Amino acid sequence: MLDHRAFITDFDAVIARLTSRGVDGDTVTALREAATTRSQAIKKTETLRAEQNKASQDVQKLRESDPAAFGAARERLKTLKDEIKANEDAMVAAEAKLEEMMLRLPNLPDASVPVGKDEHANRLERTVGQPTKLAFVAKQHFEIAEALGIVNFEQAAKISGARFAVYRGAGARLERALISFMLDLARDHGYLEIQPPLLVRRDAMVGSGQYPKFEGESFETLDHEFTLIPTSEVPLVNLHREEILEEHDLPLRYTAYTPCFRREAGAAGRDTRGLIRQHQFNKVELVAYTKPEDSAAELERIASHAEEVLKRLELPYRVVSLCTGDLGFAATKTYDLEVWLPGQNAYREISSCSNCGDFQARRAKIRYRPDDGTGNAKPRLVHTLNGSGIAVGRTFVAILENGQREDGSVAIPRALVPYFGSDVISGV
RNA sequence: GGAGCAGUGGCCGAGUGGUUUAAGGCGUCGGUCUUGAAAACCGAAGUCGGCGAAAGUCGACCGGGGGUUCGAAUCCCUCCUGCUCCGCCA
Numbered sequence: 001m002l003d004h005r006a007f008i009t010d011f012d013a014v015i016a017r018l019t020s021r022g023v024d025g026d027t028v029t030a031l032r033e034a035a036t037t038r039s040q041a042i043k044k045t046e047t048l049r050a051e052q053n054k055a056s057q058d059v060q061k062l063r064e065s066d067p068a069a070f071g072a073a074r075e076r077l078k079t080l081k082d083e084i085k086a087n088e089d090a091m092v093a094a095e096a097k098l099e100e101m102m103l104r105l106p107n108l109p110d111a112s113v114p115v116g117k118d119e120h121a122n123r124l125e126r127t128v129g130q131p132t133k134l135a136f137v138a139k140q141h142f143e144i145a146e147a148l149g150i151v152n153f154e155q156a157a158k159i160s161g162a163r164f165a166v167y168r169g170a171g172a173r174l175e176r177a178l179i180s181f182m183l184d185l186a187r188d189h190g191y192l193e194i195q196p197p198l199l200v201r202r203d204a205m206v207g208s209g210q211y212p213k214f215e216g217e218s219f220e221t222l223d224h225e226f227t228l229i230p231t232s233e234v235p236l237v238n239l240h241r242e243e244i245l246e247e248h249d250l251p252l253r254y255t256a257y258t259p260c261f262r263r264e265a266g267a268a269g270r271d272t273r274g275l276i277r278q279h280q281f282n283k284v285e286l287v288a289y290t291k292p293e294d295s296a297a298e299l300e301r302i303a304s305h306a307e308e309v310l311k312r313l314e315l316p317y318r319v320v321s322l323c324t325g326d327l328g329f330a331a332t333k334t335y336d337l338e339v340w341l342p343g344q345n346a347y348r349e350i351s352s353c354s355n356c357g358d359f360q361a362r363r364a365k366i367r368y369r370p371d372d373g374t375g376n377a378k379p380r381l382v383h384t385l386n387g388s389g390i391a392v393g394r395t396f397v398a399i400l401e402n403g404q405r406e407d408g409s410v411a412i413p414r415a416l417v418p419y420f421g422s423d424v425i426s427g428v
Numbered sequence: 429g430g431a432g433c434a435g436u437g438g439c440c441g442a443g444u445g446g447u448u449u450a451a452g453g454c455g456u457c458g459g460u461c462u463u464g465a466a467a468a469c470c471g472a473a474g475u476c477g478g479c480g481a482a483a484g485u486c487g488a489c490c491g492g493g494g495g496u497u498c499g500a501a502u503c504c505c506u507c508c509u510g511c512u513c514c515g516c517c518a
Contacts, residue, residue, distance in 0.1 A: 042478050046487045053487085056446085056499050077498040244475085379475080
């Protein structure tokens, strides 16, 4: 969520940056009007309340000294009470309207983000490694996996339908090895490992920015009491909601392995085969809380930690900076890591690292007290960042496609052998 | 699932309708004293919002929301959270 005051004090800059990421100008103008209406309504109600407070104290003095005057004053205050009530209703309505609009408004893009409409305007930052060259026709990961018997989609369909998978034997062990490998690396990089709840309350979804705008894209329990997390960014960002941290607590760095659950409602027909797009997938997430002035450097740091996973697994990849039009709702700046998939002859997203600035912190009320020596400094909003470190299912895909051999077996990257227990998969 | 108790500032804790603009203690920060420190004493200090260049000023906030009242931390309703006992259970 943005600071609504910026719509009044800094309108031109805000409208320019929001339209660059696809928000229509009328929406921004309506926001400015709602912000103005709100502050006028507050002003009026508070003036009346100040009057009431004063009168109420005066009335109290009459209570014993002059019962007749006391009764008359009480009658007069009843009309003031009704007037306040009417103004309060208008104030509450104005605040609710602004809040509703603000919650659906995306973050402002950082100045370093390339301006553009869609992914064609994304900026290539760097390419690491060469696309894997194979001396035979590359197979797609699901062909390799099914032939080896390590993933079974038919069984998953019987149990749960499309976009689910059953991992078997070496497949299940490979998934588990990747999770351990990634968590250990994150720990080496200074992140505290967390096992969070996978079912969260609505407030948590609002805090990290998924709700209210993306309601309907997650799975919920029948009574809507809980949402299945679409990413562990949700619980990790809400760990410190409504807290005032100390400056020396920052930065805070957390990692969590969790399954993630997504409806993929807008992706009908895309990536229907294989493990690329599942309703349930595993992910190791990295989340950081920093001081505002440190978040830009922290984004580079998180991205480098995600990249380290790919480097150690000897997977070729490239890094792109998302353009304004392609940026996620809560992000001011995002690097996507795209891994090379020989079976698709393409780079595919495997990690997304974002600086959310104070957007989530404002929603979730996560602040810190600057240490100025007095202990009385005003709290400031922290900055939050998140990055996949990295998507486990897609890493599984990348290992199969890049490590495939002509005989159908798959070479396991050296760094993973201690976790997996073998340097090859040749069967279940 | 049933029955009961509780939620007050960074922490502990008093407070059942009007000098509570939330007592007191601990901790924090500043000062006095001291060679320095401790102790003691004095003082400062919550969060959010409105207006304001600022100083400041006004409003709201005692788990969340709603209600009663001229006036609510205090009375009523409801939700959330924690604890105790009973039942059931991985």
